[in-house]
Amino acid sequence: MKYSLLAASIGLCFSGQLFAVTYELSELPTNENTKHTYVMDANESGVMVGRATELFNLPIDVSYIDFNDSGIKNAYDSWKRNLELRDETIDFTLEDIEKNNAAATNADAHLFMRNFISTRSNNPEFQKLNSGIGIMFSTTSADEKVLFDANRDYTNGLSRSTVQLLTAIASDGTAVGWGTAPYDQIEFQKKDESENTTFFQRAHASRALLIKPNGETVELPGSFSDDYGSFSIATDIKKLDDGSYLVVGQSAVSVEKDSEDRFNDNCKGEDEPVAVCVWQLQNSGYYDLRAYQWKLDANFNIISSETKDLGIGLTREENEERIHVSSALAVNKAGVPIGQSQTREGDDFIIRQRAGYFQDGTFKPVVEHDKGYESSRAIAINDNNVIVGYRMDEFTTGSFVNVKSYYYDIDNSEYKEIASFYEGSDMYVRDINNAGQIIGQAEVEKNVSVPRRDAFLFDKATNQLSNINDLLPCKSADFPYQVSEAIKITDSGNIYAIATKTVKRKDSLGNIMKDSNGNEEFESVAIPVLLTRNSSGTPAECAPDEAETYERSSASFGGVIALLSAPLLMLRRRRNKK
Incomplete structure (x- = not known):
């Protein structure tokens, strides 16, 4: 299953x-x-790969921070003021953090520093933190798989600054994914300044890799390389009948003139290291990116003749200087890659991303668009050449609007949208198996500020849509699960999904949290689950809804969860720690 943002909430x-x-x-x-x-x-x-987020006890380096700077003082005063508005008291000072390393022992101080640093994630003079890790599952554990992270002196261990994503797994357990390089802490003297400034820089933005069943890794080189790491990601893998492997994803193919001009104008090595300047440019779009394919033989040797750029849905015009983008998200055993690409309409009208498939170096759209703000994605394809994906009218205020799922049969050129649970219910399809069963996530509540999303199962043959929670036992103390998103459906009909479950709340250091009366607190967390068919299931009548305040008030989860967004959302009451 390709990477996607995962959302969950309790119901x-x-x-x-x-x-x-x-x-x-x-x-x-x-x-x-x-x-x-x-x-x-x-x-x-049943071999799985995954991701875990909100890593406890992230290492925070404060040695380079100027605690007399107005920025951190104002942040502390705002934090303290928000507590006082709720008749609560702050239990640490900036001096405690600076001189006594309170951020390593006091969960509230640790949370404050995580928030402060995260609000400066675009500032290269502050430490970079990422609380997500790649996961390799066994029958009894979900263990971290370190991709590109490495030990750093400033954290006394792994830098915890990298993005690490395992995206897909083949039939024999060979996995693919991608990751960013760890940040180095360096000293740099700016032009016209006499003292050094601390900067954080990295060697590359994103690099694709393959993980053999024995755990060894193979980097998948992109089409284009430069001194600043270039860019590549791997999103899907299939083991073919002859024992070879087909991997798809995305690769940088060039640096276009617009990017070159911005580099020449800004990256002079005067006010920051050149690598830091390039990092800032990369964050705003730097490389020309293409859907890409890697072919490897049965011994994991890359077959260069079949490793290639898959194409894009437009032709670069003369004197056109901007970057263009296409990407591949999945491939079937017949070797048909699918994904999305920019396309051109009229003289200069470019659709941002349009769903389709790649064939003989050409992009074939499968969704029609007639407005510039529309967009679509192709997410998965089965071995019968049926593509599933979704389209949306626009992206606004951090979310897509009017999201509709579809399936497209390449062999018959047949496009059909899937009716969701009600008119206006956003539906995100995630996977399809060879039997034509389609799964994903859709909104199930009307007229609420944050609609609840549940996992769905759609049968293409019968045109039947089901809320997966309606096919499970009633939610109870013995069955405390709400399945929020279906991720993968196998040909045998097994469904791998994300559910929410209420557990004891933990602080940012991993300690169980208690309220002022010494009572343990609870929260909803995302967990992976496996759904297997029970052909002898009997009807069951669920009890009426009951109030579950701490569950109902829990926020939605995301596959990539921001470190911290705002003090008012993340501050907790001062508690007695266990």
Whole structure:
């Protein structure tokens, strides 16, 4: 399954609803060092890869921070003021952090520093933190797989500054993914200044790699390389019948003139290291990117003659200086890559991203667009050449609007949209198996500020749409799960999904949290689950909804969760720690 943002929130069974229990749910292993664990892909043998987020006890270096600077003083005063508005008291000072390393021992101080640093994520003079890790599952554990991270002196261990994503797994357990390089802490003297300034810089933005079943890694080189790491990602892998492997993703193919001009104008090595300047340019779009394919033989040697740029849906015009982008998200055993690409309409009208497939170096769109703000994605393809994906009208205020899922049969040129649970219900498809069963996530509540999203199962043959939670036992103390998103469906019909479950709340250091009365607190977390069909399921009538305040008030989760967004959202009452 390709990488996607995963969302989850708590809900209860619809009151008085009668249904047949057709699936059994098994809770999969979770990573004990993080708050949320997600499955990203699985093969028919049940071997999985995934991701975990909100890593506890992130290492925070304060040695380079000027605690007399107005920025951190104002942040502290705002933090303290927000507590006082709720009749709460702050239990640390900036001096405690600077001189006594309070951020390593006091969870509230640690949370404050994480928030402060995260608000400066675009500033190269501050430490970079990432709380997400790649996960390799076994039958009993969900263990971290370190991709490109490395030990750094300023953290006394792994830098915890890298993005690490395992995106797909082949039938024999060979996995692919991508990761960023760890940040180095360096000293640099700016032009016209006498003292050094601390900077954080990295060697590359993103690099694709393959992980053999024995754990060894093979880097997948992109089409283009430069002194600043270039760019590549791997999103899907298939083991073919002859024992070879087909991997798809995206690669940089060039640096266009617009990027070159910005580099020449800004990256002079005067006010920051050149690598830091390039990092800033990369964050705003620097490389020309193309959907890309790697072919490897049965011994994991790259076959250069079949490793290639898959194409793009437009032709660069003469004197056109901007970058263009296409990407591949999945491939089937027939070797048909699917994804999306920019396309051109009229004289100079470029659609941002349009869903389609790649054939003989050409991009074939499968979704029609007639407005510049529309966009679409092709997410998965089965071995019968049926593509599934979704389209949306626009991207605004951090989310897509009017999201509709579809399937497209390449052999028959047939496009059909899938009717969701109600008019206006956003639906995100995630996978399709060879039997034509389609899964994903869709909104199930109307007229609420934050609609709840549940996992769905759609049968292409019968045109039947089901809320997966309606096919499970009623939510209860013995069955505390709400399945929020279905991620992978195998040809045997097993569904790998994300559910939410109420557990004891932990602070940013990983300690169990208690309220002022000494009572343990609770929160909802994302966990991976496996759903297997139960053909002997009997009807069950769920009880009416009951109030579950701490569950209902829990926020949605994301596959990539921001470190911290705002003090008012993340501040906790001062608590007695266990």
